[in-house]
Amino acid sequence: MTKEYGDRINALLEDDGVVAVNMIAGLRSHCYELLKSISAPYQNHFEYAARLARFPDSTTGNVIALFSHGQLDYLGYSELGETGTLYTDNFVPSERLQSACIW
Secondary structure (H helix, E strand, O other): OOHHHHHHHHHHOOOOOEEEEEEEEOOOHHHHHHHHHHHHHHHOOOOEEEEEEOOOOOOOEEEEEEEEOOOOOOOOOEEOOOOOOOOEOOEOOHHHHHHHHHO
């Protein structure tokens, strides 16, 4: 995900809309770096971010993230956390980030 992608999503979303992102990432180690980098384009535009990790104690798993301009209050979701590096279309090390998480 890149800054330009986030710009486009922001332009398309209604003011009261919510973006839902289903990702394979994690809350620890290299998978947390992947989670932060995938989330960065959204967090660059949306003030509110929440997550639901299906397997919060494992390194890798299914994470559902929500992003919005308005308050998010969904049962079971918690604050997403810090933002990662915001990459651009000119440089995205997605293969390196994914490989570090999966292997």
